[in-house]
Amino acid sequence: MDCRTKENPERTFDLVLKVKCHASENEDPEVLWKFPEDFADQEVLQTVPKFCFPFDVERASRNQVGQHFAFVLTDIESKQRFGFCRLTAGGRICLCILSYLPWFEVYYKLLNTLADYLTKELEDDLNETLRSLYNHPVPKANTPVNLSVNQEIFFASEQVLKEQPSLARHSCFIAPDVTGLPTIPENRNLTEYFVAVDVNNMLQLFASMLHERRIIVTSGKLSTLTACLHGSVALLYPMYWQHIYIPVLPPHLLDYCCAPMPYLIGIHSSLLERVKNKSLEDVVVLNVDTNTLESPFNDLSSLPSDVVSALKNKLKKQSTATGDGVARAFLRAQAALFGSYRDALRYKPGEPITFCEESFVKHRSSLMKQFLETAVNLQLFKQFIDGRLAKLNAGKGFSDAFEEEITSGGFCGGKDFQCDYPFFE
Structure with a gap:
């Protein structure tokens, strides 16, 4: 979550x-x-x-x-x-x-x-x-909920619905599990994003978010605009955008686009000219309607080429377009980029587990090393590491899709890592 x-x-x-x-x-x-x-x-x-x-x-x-x-x-x-x-x-x-x-x-x-x-x-x-x-x-995840007019809302188990199919009316919905990977077509945001924006621009935007740029996304359709914002940030998992996040900016707040810190902002196309008239510096702009991305940076080329190539090839496969294929392709890229964080965890008896930045970036290809040297200073990576360390030092186990991807893909140095047990070097 x-x-x-x-x-x-x-x-x-x-x-x-x-x-x-x-x-x-x-x-x-x-x-x-x-x-x-x-x-x-x-x-x-x-x-x-x-x-x-x-x-x-x-x-x-x-x-x-x-x-x-x-x-x-x-x-x-x-x-x-x-x-x-x-x-x-x-x-x-x-x-x-x-x-x-x-x-x-x-x-x-x-x-x-x-x-x-x-x-x-x-x-x-x-x-x-x-x-x-x-x-x-609030119903638990995956719990069917029936909204019935002139009756109390009925919370039923799946077994009850099987035994009494008449309860499953048109107004019945399943309380979503927001902890899982988003799927297509069930997840409306990711579906609209994947349909509206081509693979190359998805990769460019992903790279710009990993570099924590000032980013504007624009479209003339609000549903598509906000879906693209919500869909794109979901693909950062297991990391989360840590800066200004405004999926759609109302007219009275347009000056936010002049902020000196990183942001991810959606702007309806009817307001775009007003924004362009302001003094914007080093801003990445994705126009969803024209499927074009303008950037003063070469963020995608700063990512290891093998990771980008594998991600691009996966996204272009027809089989990826449904289910969790898109989300899992980005998750695998994140595991390839950051999965070796496990090897940089340090433990000494009686002391808290720590993260060694120097160990994290060394012994890697020159391009990967260059990227990771930048990554360790990013807020989204620091938040991720702090979150992992907090759980380990509190004695809490964690096993999520990211850790599973690291293990299955062999993206750490081969040391045993028990998610319910502290790391020992």
Whole structure:
């Protein structure tokens, strides 16, 4: 799980808003309706509506904008809270669900249901559905959930559903397992990203993220734009983007693009000219609509050529395009780049396990050594190492897809490494 994803949130969602956009950016969006009615966090109520229309409201049409998209807010504990949105009425009305759970497919489906209720003026059904979901505990991963109008939400086991198939109604969904590798076509973000951006640009963007650049992604369709942002960061696993992350930037925050530190920002194409008029330096720009990437750096050539070649070949195979093939191809590349971290762990009896940077970068090919000398100074790598050391020194075992890939691919120096036992040199 991403270190910025909140563990064990109290509710499935915190807030649902219906927001109206005025014809001018000079007027703040208006909240028409909210659930729960007693939601009192004024900062959230003032912030969320401004993220509901992240485009030039005077220029962009609904066809340009698209229906579903998702923004991200960061709370005081640096945890991400997701705003799942559905635009209606020509892009002038937005339904938004605010939740700590990264359940994209589930909440997009729920937004469609809510929009249907509103269109048919079934507000009692809408409120009852939301009230039932709001008051129930967060379901465990892979648990079927049935949203039934005029009934309590029903949490059923898979066995119960097999014995009583009538319970598996159209409104039934499976609580996602967000700890696994994303799959195509089940994961909407990765699917849209893989379809919209060609392999060469995916590799270029991946390399730019590994070098922690200032990165702008732009598209005229909000659903595609935010899917590309969310999909691309997922491919960094087991590492996570540690800097400014704004999947879609509202007009009032465009100055963020002038920030001197690394960022990953999505911008609707209707706002791109305004951004280009600002003083941008050393910025990587991926235009999803034209499938072009502009960069002042040669980040991809800084990665070991054998790793890049293997990743590129894997991504171009038809068999990779479904299931976890894409995610696993990037995971294998990460294992090839960083898997030898195990060999740089140092243990002395009575002392904490440590990581030796010098050992990590030596005895490698010149290009790999050059890359790793840069990598050890990157925030995403430091966070990864700190996380591994914290678990080892706390006596906690860990076994995840990355460690399994290191072992199966032989990407460490051949020493035994027990994930439930401290490393001994």
